[in-house]
Amino acid sequence: MAKASRVSFGEAIAKLGEKHPEIVVLEADLGKSTYSYQFGERFPERYFEMGIAEANMIGTGAGLAMTGKIAFICSFAAFVTGRYDIIRMSIAYPNVNVRIIGTHCGVAIGPDGNSQQGLEDMSIMRSLPNMGVIQPGDDMETQQAIEYSLKHKGPLFIRLTRQKLEDINSKNYQFQYGKGVILKDGKDVTLFATGGTVYNTLQAAHRLEKDGIKVRVVNIHTIKPIDDELIIKCARETKRMITVEDHNIIGGLGSAVSEVISEHYPVLLKRIGLKDCFGESGVEKELYKKFGLDTESIEETIRDFMSKDQPVLV
Amino acid sequence: MTYTIDQLKDIAKDVRIDCIKMLTEAGSGHPGGSLSSADLLTALFYTQIHRTKENALSDDRNRFVLSKGHGVPTLYAIFAQLGILTKQDLLTLRKTGSILQGHPDYDRLPEVEASTGSLGQGLSIAQGIAMAGKIDQKDFRVYCMLGDGEMQEGEIWEGLMSAPKYKLDNLCVILDYNKGQIDGSVENVMNIEPLSDKIKAFNWHPITIDGHNYDEILNAYEEARQTKGKPTFIIAHTIKGKGVSFMEGKIEWHGSAPSQEQCDQAIKELSAL
Numbered sequence A: 001m002a003k004a005s006r007v008s009f010g011e012a013i014a015k016l017g018e019k020h021p022e023i024v025v026l027e028a029d030l031g032k033s034t035y036s037y038q039f040g041e042r043f044p045e046r047y048f049e050m051g052i053a054e055a056n057m058i059g060t061g062a063g064l065a066m067t068g069k070i071a072f073i074c075s076f077a078a079f080v081t082g083r084y085d086i087i088r089m090s091i092a093y094p095n096v097n098v099r100i101i102g103t104h105c106g107v108a109i110g111p112d113g114n115s116q117q118g119l120e121d122m123s124i125m126r127s128l129p130n131m132g133v134i135q136p137g138d139d140m141e142t143q144q145a146i147e148y149s150l151k152h153k154g155p156l157f158i159r160l161t162r163q164k165l166e167d168i169n170s171k172n173y174q175f176q177y178g179k180g181v182i183l184k185d186g187k188d189v190t191l192f193a194t195g196g197t198v199y200n201t202l203q204a205a206h207r208l209e210k211d212g213i214k215v216r217v218v219n220i221h222t223i224k225p226i227d228d229e230l231i232i233k234c235a236r237e238t239k240r241m242i243t244v245e246d247h248n249i250i251g252g253l254g255s256a257v258s259e260v261i262s263e264h265y266p267v268l269l270k271r272i273g274l275k276d277c278f279g280e281s282g283v284e285k286e287l288y289k290k291f292g293l294d295t296e297s298i299e300e301t302i303r304d305f306m307s308k309d310q311p312v313l314v
Numbered sequence B: 001m002t003y004t005i006d007q008l009k010d011i012a013k014d015v016r017i018d019c020i021k022m023l024t025e026a027g028s029g030h031p032g033g034s035l036s037s038a039d040l041l042t043a044l045f046y047t048q049i050h051r052t053k054e055n056a057l058s059d060d061r062n063r064f065v066l067s068k069g070h071g072v073p074t075l076y077a078i079f080a081q082l083g084i085l086t087k088q089d090l091l092t093l094r095k096t097g098s099i100l101q102g103h104p105d106y107d108r109l110p111e112v113e114a115s116t117g118s119l120g121q122g123l124s125i126a127q128g129i130a131m132a133g134k135i136d137q138k139d140f141r142v143y144c145m146l147g148d149g150e151m152q153e154g155e156i157w158e159g160l161m162s163a164p165k166y167k168l169d170n171l172c173v174i175l176d177y178n179k180g181q182i183d184g185s186v187e188n189v190m191n192i193e194p195l196s197d198k199i200k201a202f203n204w205h206p207i208t209i210d211g212h213n214y215d216e217i218l219n220a221y222e223e224a225r226q227t228k229g230k231p232t233f234i235i236a237h238t239i240k241g242k243g244v245s246f247m248e249g250k251i252e253w254h255g256s257a258p259s260q261e262q263c264d265q266a267i268k269e270l271s272a273l
């Protein structure tokens, strides 16, 4: 069932709290938006409302993690990753078990505009050594990723959406950290998508089938460490590739895939996302159209891209 | 031009009505903190900042930074009263392509003086503007409005430490102390009291007022102007959602827009004030 990944997180963490007394959750006055409140209602003694003070929340989470807890620190992705140096020094460098929950990612949040839209968060977090970066694409994947995070050693940034996500995975899906998931096979071009853009990408791929363009769609839920092996395999098999993300095209999924292919198997790649610009206010659908993230725009980009020649590599 | 208190009240009434209309048309936004600041900001723009369409970007203008950026409908509504925006503009709030972004956007609309919306940053910016005024020996004054929940941000306290060091008596903070934030009351989420003592201990000149009482508001602004050698911090006790009975003091109205029915009801109540 279509569900926002922030809602899936709230349900998952409240459930996991039962069996895992080591979980603590910290919030910065956005409990009803990040859905951390669901944990707070059941385990008030392990839920810390830190107020509008993200920096303090980050450091406190680190201290808790250093003392045997698994600390989930929650806010909008834009606000929490905005406190970069504190994450760098208190969490990433000491390599502690903090789970940074960043919700309200992308222009998909709509009318609140740029200040609340996480659009550089993956880039910032990906650049930190020790930090894993996850962005689940549907309800089941989110629940499993949160459960996985309890076993993970070291810090994780988990990027969640405000908007509902359609189901993309099959019933017996198993989340595997660091592994991409082929959702649809094809031989002409590979589309890598993540989070809120996966469903639109799949739709666009299905539409092109009619015209004989066979699109492979890969869901990248783990942006770091990225699945090198699968990316190289796709580069070999389909040559062309496109990345789709509700994020700046600098530093996120597009960059991660580019880095792999340029070192191992260079092919022509197109990045769909915000082209080094800030977000803005608007209706979600209109913004997706404006930034080329809706099904129609993705379809058009694929067509256009397929008509371009592969560069001759020397 | 000087304004009587009755005139100011009339303007603030229109400002509140416009806030409700804009938020209803936008379908999202923050009514509670927009309504709580309407009296303070109307009085500020008309009696202290003396903003006009002509001086809106002049070098010598008095400045106002809305640090609690989600309260921006009030600012836009005042701009419309002053002719800086049109009433038509107001209805584009939060729509795709509008200059009226959900939070102040300095690049699109420089009249807002700063891009805010990530809480905690406006005081430092206002301080920088005040410092530049001192360097250039300008007479302009700088005002900055903070939210009470916003007071929890560390950067605010860093700014509170530094402004007195530089004797920024051209800087005046106005705290919209409406007692509510998102997850509950400020007192429960993260208490900021005893506030006046803290402000005083940080070497500011604190003034405590009722932020809906115009005599007290105007006196505080005058006292701030007279205060030399240190910045002033006005603790203005307000009511979140002030003026609309079903919004007053209700946390639920922090960040949700009224329906058309609620809008009609709210306008009816505000018009009768």
Ligand SMILES: Cc1ncc(C[n+]2csc(CCOP(=O)(O)OP(=O)(O)O)c2C)c(N)n1
Binding pocket: A028, A029, A030, A052, A054, A079, B030, B032, B033, B034, B036, B068, B070, B071, B117, B118, B119, B120, B146, B147, B148, B149, B150, B151, B176, B178, B179, B180, B181, B182, B240, B254
């Ligand atoms: C850094 C940051 N953290 C969180 C938020 C989300 N947020 C928006 S408004 C708000 C509550 C603000 O409360 P307050 O400052 O008291 O404003 P008011 O009650 O006047 O609306 C929060 C937490 C934000 N905008 N910026």
